[in-house]
Amino acid sequence: MSKDKFTLGIDFGTESGRVVVIRVRDGVEFASAVIPYPDGVIDERLPSGPKLEHDWALQNPRDYILVVEKGVPKALKAAKVKADDVVGIGTDFTASSPMPTKRDGTPLCFVPQLRKHPHAWVKLWKHHAAQPEANRINEVGRERNEEFIRVYGGKYSSEWFFSKLLQVLDEAPEIYDATERFIEAADWIVWQLTGAEKRNTCTAGYKAMWVKGSGFPSKDFYRALDPRMENVIEEKIGTAFYPLGEKAGGLTAEWAHKTGLKEGTPVSIGNVDAHVAVPATTVTEVGSLVMIMGTSICHMLLGTGKQMVEGMCGTVEDGIVPGLWGYEAGQSAVGDIFAWFFEHGVPDYIHREARQRKVPFVAALEKRAAALRPGESGLVALDWWNGNRSILVDVDLSGVLLGMTLATRAEEIYRALIEATAFGTRTIVEAFESKGIAVKNLVACGGLPEKNRLLMQIYADVTGREIKLAQQLQTCSALGAAMHGAVAAGRAGGGYDSIFEAAKHMARVQKLTYKPRAEHHEVYNRLFKEYQALHDYFGRGGNDVMKRLKEMRRG
């Protein structure tokens, strides 16, 4: 095995980080080590004591360091791979998860006198407390007809970079002033490993209003948000952004010492977890929609040009692979809806049957649901339990279930929920196609496809498209990171010269595919029309009952 070369992929998730050791020539995973974050998602009180307000979600950058320190040696050991044979390192991160640091990269939350200040910590992607700031950004952006409004399908999110920075300024100007750099964790970890602050174009493009060629909005825009923000780009961010797969630098001596890797091992520019998964599912061309399916779904698609597609999360040139436009869309709850149903909607007779058959209750439920034919339940649902991301971009929408009779059973409701999420994906597919961006087939990765054959078949039947599965469903992002590590190394360094080459050799799909069944597709075409009618009625102003109910709920 001495001729084999390897790269490491380090995937920084929400609750833990994962290090994988991947063989360069064929993408085989030799080992994987998962390191949970000791502080996890910080949403109740800071590790230093103070209580957080509602909707906050922070992280401790120390946990990211720990993933590398512990995870790399552990994975290398498990893989029986030597440092000499590791030719590159790639990383990927949740986004947008930015943090304030000093000029040298020290997070403000590491500064003793600031560690009790919530705004000194990493704001995790799902920190939702910057909605007022997002509203202001959208208002000013629309008034000034800023390009980013179009890039983001009409709306800049409260989860993103500048909403979070503006919240710091609004609520803690002293922290804003102390912030010498405001930086995505994706870029910060690369800075730590290489000693070089080199930011990636992906988070810049998808989360921070940066557009290839024209850069950020003008100073006028930032001044209009807040006069103190006029020079934010020069002061705290910078204007240099580096393309995906480029080498950010070599591993520092200190990190080589800590991990057992060689000093100077090439480290690639930072990546985003959803985006980096695309080439890892073999997709580097137009026509295949990649679905990262878990609690939610991210839909990633490549296109040859820029199109304004309704309700996109972002449309970024070179945003996924070089030379193509990366489109990102999403459904804000999918696995989460099923988890909700498992918790709140499964009656006693399902649990009883599961005990009798000695299977998990979800298996009992799925078996019954799978025995139904499309349309048999007489139910149709709107999958808006967590609002609608694409294509309506409206967090105040909510779920609907319609068609219940006294004969309706739990497995029928479960199947209707699955179908509703499939209709949500089909709505996104049709939004792309309505703008001439082809979706010929689907490629899935993530946790959901592995667990749920019924769901995958329904998605194929509803969309009328074949679905392929990534070989490594659950470690797609880590594999994608490792592939970028190989590109950072380059062919001369034992890797590849492009992500296209890397994908050809390192990424694979499973033999198992889900093919649409014509007779089911025909029934689902009719059901989808019903979904669409309800979608438009409740989602496009026909009846704003959901918004009024949410207002009443707030009291």
Place this chain on the structure above:
Amino acid sequence: MSKDKFTLGIDFGTESGRVVVIRVRDGVEFASAVIPYPDGVIDERLPSGPKLEHDWALQNPRDYILVVEKGVPKALKAAKVKADDVVGIGTDFTASSPMPTKRDGTPLCFVPQLRKHPHAWVKLWKHHAAQPEANRINEVGRERNEEFIRVYGGKYSSEWFFSKLLQVLDEAPEIYDATERFIEAADWIVWQLTGAEKRNTCTAGYKAMWVKGSGFPSKDFYRALDPRMENVIEEKIGTAFYPLGEKAGGLTAEWAHKTGLKEGTPVSIGNVDAHVAVPATTVTEVGSLVMIMGTSICHMLLGTGKQMVEGMCGTVEDGIVPGLWGYEAGQSAVGDIFAWFFEHGVPDYIHREARQRKVPFVAALEKRAAALRPGESGLVALDWWNGNRSILVDVDLSGVLLGMTLATRAEEIYRALIEATAFGTRTIVEAFESKGIAVKNLVACGGLPEKNRLLMQIYADVTGREIKLAQQLQTCSALGAAMHGAVAAGRAGGGYDSIFEAAKHMARVQKLTYKPRAEHHEVYNRLFKEYQALHDYFGRGGNDVMKRLKEMRRG
């Protein structure tokens, strides 16, 4: 106690009959005996063997006889009341539950050579196999602009008298020919007890197209339905109908012998269970809506004139008490929806909590639901699990639940279902008031009010009206029958001269009443507007998705 006089009320229900012994001077119930029907609801196979088709529901008249034979002696014994002190007997029945008999009243199903024929048996009220016949009746009725179409709020039901008779003719002309009398069980039992075939105006008016003053539709109408039916009224029904409370006759010697009662004891004209409950809840005047609340709700209201109110089950002069118009409306599923939810929608955490607290799970659920404020769930539902009776008269409508989020809990759904049924009642209340028929307060009887304080309070809050409860919630119909027995006896015979007098002395309400809370009513006014918008959108042709889904369900 020798001065006390009593009447018997015999309430013939769906699964059993009940005999109550009531003191005439104050309505106090001295004893109650319930006799289950040995053959119950016959909906799978005849006691004589043959299998029934889907949607059939029959009964055996022998079971009615048994209720009197066994129940009367049992109740008298329990009450320690002597035959000499029983001054009258009243009965009430489900309706429309007609049967074919010979000229002497012998049910055709008692005739040995016919007993294996399904059409020879009693067609119970919930026999639903005569829908094609109901459709034909409505078609012909509308074409000919028949009065009954207006009386029944626009639609004659498959559950009613002539739909069932026409089904006999369609499917078994030989039974139709053998049918010398086609008669409601309500009238048949009175015929048995007194030897006189004297039919009541209530079933005639509410179920059989009969209108006080003008009688039945013309022969032309019946000929248009089927030429063989031209003379059906003279041949099988008759034109004499007797008002409620009138004495039908005295108990026969044979029945006196069987029951231990005195020969000649006055027996009143037959009654219908829902209608006879009205005076038993004290209501004999306009302004109080009586709700008989169980698996469904019957809404009974008195008015001073005839009005066409949308979606009524019937509007009959003297139909409930003499001198007033009796309006009947209804919700086709109420308790049934909750029973559905208890079976199909209650998750494990409710059952666990109930076990821990050692209470029934419904109590655990209700406690949580009661702790919510109106609007807090963010949910709204349409209560159409079994279609909509009043005011839309559409069996193909189905249930809706709207507003779910990942935080929605089972008790919130339960409360939303209760609220939806209350909105259904409010819709009926508003239909009455829109025609100038006042609904000042509500009076409830039946099984639901006793079990569910939360439900009753929500009905008060939603309708903005005080709700009184009948003293005897569950035996209201039997009490009403006994009151009519007292009227049949007359003051001279130890009873009363009118149902008004009887109600004054024999009927009572509880001290406990449910009063609307202004702040809750205000929130429910807003929620009701949302219900109305959905009601009209899905129920009045804005989106016929429910009908299309039911069609798809049928395959």
